[in-house]
Amino acid sequence: MSAVTNKVENFKGESDYLRGTIGQELHSGENHFGEASKQLLKFHGLYQQDDRDQRDGARRPEKEYSFMIRSKIPGGRLTAEQYLVHDELAGRYGNGTLRITTREDFQLHGVLKGELKQTLAAMNETLITTLGACGDLVRNVMCCPVPPGEPLRAELYACARRISDHLRPHTRAYHEIWLDGEKVSSGETGEEPIYGQNYLPRKFKIAIAYPGDNCVDVYTQDVGLVPVVQGGALQGYNLLVGGGLGMTHNKPETFPRLADALAFVLPAEVVPAVEAVVTIHRDHGDRGNRKHARLKYLVHDWGIERFRAEVERRLGYRLSPVVPTPPFELELHLGWHEQGDGCVYLGLSVENGRIQDTGNSGLKTGLREIIRAFRPGIALTPNQDILLTGLDPADREPIEAILRRYAIPTPGQLANVQLYSMACPALPTCGLALAESERALPAIIDELEAELAQLGLQDERLTVRMTGCPNGCARPYVADLAFVGRSADKYVIYVGGRRDGTRLNRPYQDLVPRDELVATIRPLLVHFSQARQPGESFGDFCHRVDVVV
Ligand code: SRM
Numbered sequence: 001m002s003a004v005t006n007k008v009e010n011f012k013g014e015s016d017y018l019r020g021t022i023g024q025e026l027h028s029g030e031n032h033f034g035e036a037s038k039q040l041l042k043f044h045g046l047y048q049q050d051d052r053d054q055r056d057g058a059r060r061p062e063k064e065y066s067f068m069i070r071s072k073i074p075g076g077r078l079t080a081e082q083y084l085v086h087d088e089l090a091g092r093y094g095n096g097t098l099r100i101t102t103r104e105d106f107q108l109h110g111v112l113k114g115e116l117k118q119t120l121a122a123m124n125e126t127l128i129t130t131l132g133a134c135g136d137l138v139r140n141v142m143c144c145p146v147p148p149g150e151p152l153r154a155e156l157y158a159c160a161r162r163i164s165d166h167l168r169p170h171t172r173a174y175h176e177i178w179l180d181g182e183k184v185s186s187g188e189t190g191e192e193p194i195y196g197q198n199y200l201p202r203k204f205k206i207a208i209a210y211p212g213d214n215c216v217d218v219y220t221q222d223v224g225l226v227p228v229v230q231g232g233a234l235q236g237y238n239l240l241v242g243g244g245l246g247m248t249h250n251k252p253e254t255f256p257r258l259a260d261a262l263a264f265v266l267p268a269e270v271v272p273a274v275e276a277v278v279t280i281h282r283d284h285g286d287r288g289n290r291k292h293a294r295l296k297y298l299v300h301d302w303g304i305e306r307f308r309a310e311v312e313r314r315l316g317y318r319l320s321p322v323v324p325t326p327p328f329e330l331e332l333h334l335g336w337h338e339q340g341d342g343c344v345y346l347g348l349s350v351e352n353g354r355i356q357d358t359g360n361s362g363l364k365t366g367l368r369e370i371i372r373a374f375r376p377g378i379a380l381t382p383n384q385d386i387l388l389t390g391l392d393p394a395d396r397e398p399i400e401a402i403l404r405r406y407a408i409p410t411p412g413q414l415a416n417v418q419l420y421s422m423a424c425p426a427l428p429t430c431g432l433a434l435a436e437s438e439r440a441l442p443a444i445i446d447e448l449e450a451e452l453a454q455l456g457l458q459d460e461r462l463t464v465r466m467t468g469c470p471n472g473c474a475r476p477y478v479a480d481l482a483f484v485g486r487s488a489d490k491y492v493i494y495v496g497g498r499r500d501g502t503r504l505n506r507p508y509q510d511l512v513p514r515d516e517l518v519a520t521i522r523p524l525l526v527h528f529s530q531a532r533q534p535g536e537s538f539g540d541f542c543h544r545v546d547v548v549v
């Protein structure tokens with residue numbers, strides 16, 4: 001293991017399996033936690049934030065702290081009851097909105113310190129945890145959110161759950177602090193059979209793709225699993241390692257990276273193989289420099305051959321070579337679909353994942369009414385949308401009537417460029433945001449929509465992703481077109497990724513003011529409309545003609 005030097009490593013190591021002083025500070029009367037607890041709280045699924053719109057320097061010396069709570073929802077599936085409890089808690093303790101994340105989770109924003117316990121207790125009563133939704137461990141395990149009407153989907157979802165269960169944190173700190181669970185004697189050993197007391201050097205992300213559909217962006221994960229199917233039957237998985245997107249501007253030693261293909265593994269070998277990769281990260285990841293601590297840097301620094309040899313050593317057998325699989329597409333799963341078991345599901349587009357009532361639409365209230373009345377299963381998608389699943393085909397008419405009543409648009413009423421867009425939350429909640437994202441993208445999409453229509457490109461399925469900083473939370477670096485926050489109201493424009501998530505894009509223009517983003521990209525769109533090859537996507541075109549800064 002590398003030398004332990006950074007402060008987060010110290011906080012973890014001294015925390016007695018994530019307890020630290022969270023329990024004591026919870027009752028301190030302050031509106032926030034100290035630095036060590038702030039870091040440890042992430043493992044409990046909680047981020048201490050302050051409303052950055054309210055930061056006005058000297059006039060308000062005390063920040064207005066509140067908390068973001070992230071639920072951990074493997075495969076994005078939850079029951080109607082679990083949805084309704086989140087909906088209720090968002091109104092009662094949060095800022096009234098529910099935020100679908102790019103990893104199929106829910107986030108509540110704006111919960112005050114004094115209300116954390118009630119909120120977590122209510123979530124846990126519905127069997128949803130927030131433990132391990134954040135922090136240096138395996139985050140929410142993703143898989144395609146389409147309901148398992150066919151055996152293969154059921155098998156892939158079960159695999160996601162198995163991996164998630166196997167790599168879940170075992171500490172009882174969460175129960176003790178938030179759920180008044182029994183106190184386990186301090187210093188007890190063996191609390192974390194896989195992680196140990198320092199957990200991983202950094203976050204670790206896993207996703208399972210569906211054959212031919214890369215809605216989970218499998219190449220951007222620390223571990224990606226691509227199913228290998230023959231005659232409809234699952235043979236195993238191609239195991240990919242070392243993807244990740246976070247970077248820092250002007251630090252070339254940090255970079256987004258797509259995962260490398262490591263091996264083909266049989267279904268029974270998946271959990272041990274993934275565990276082997278996780279423990280390599282645990283033992284060899286950089287614990288000195290958090291900006292070099294993700295698995296991708298280890299894979300990059302070692303090379304895939306050395307990495308494979310180490311996985312083989314830990315497993316005790318030689319790995320098989322990867323098997324060819326069909327090309328990917330990005331399926332959004334929107335609209336009405338049969339799910340293969342007599343039921344249907346409806347995919348609704350949620351602008352940047354934010355479920356809220358606005359002047360234009362009563363999305364939150366309308367969804368609540370539908371979910372109360374029809375009790376569908378719920379699936380949150382990696383593209384920040386929602387699926388209502390397991391519906392009777394006869395429910396279609398009455399559900400559409402409710403959608404009309406609340407002016408909730410069906411996918412056919414929205415432009416492709418909106419459907420294929422995503423933004424991260426950024427301001428005002430994200431402490432790392434350099435520029436606006438979620439609040440800025442809708443106006444940019446409107447402008448882009450008009451430009452595309454003028455050029456006859458309205459049917460293009462162009463992925464547009466925006467983030468308030470280079471950390472990459474909306475996975476911008478695989479998009480056809482991306483805007484990445486650079487400094488207050490200025491962005492780097494990236495072009496040349498692929499909708500199917502198999503190629504990174506590259507910077508096109510730097511330091512572009514927000515209100516000039518569309519004007520800056522316009523000449524490229526004109527060039528594309530005139531010089532593209534038949535069927536060529538915008539990203540492929542930009543890649544071919546090699547437009548870079
Ligand atoms: Fe993220 C940190 C939001 C997916 C890379 N991310 C953050 C924090 C927690 C800011 C912080 O540390 O203080 C953001 C909270 C903002 C807020 O107010 O809600 C945040 N990340 C999000 C979400 C909510 C974005 C969204 O639009 O949905 C996603 C939550 C996913 C989940 O449910 O777990 C989210 N973050 C991602 C992804 C995409 C993915 O995982 O598929 C990435 C890029 C992939 C990757 O990890 O490489 C991503 N987030 C980061 C990073 C950069 C990590 C790195 O390796 O450098 C940070 C900063 C950090 O960890 O230091 C970060």
Ligand code: SF4
Pocket residue numbers: 424425426427430431432433434437467468469470471472473474
């Ligand atoms: Fe915050 Fe940056 Fe992630 Fe956006 S990309 S949520 S600004 S950390």
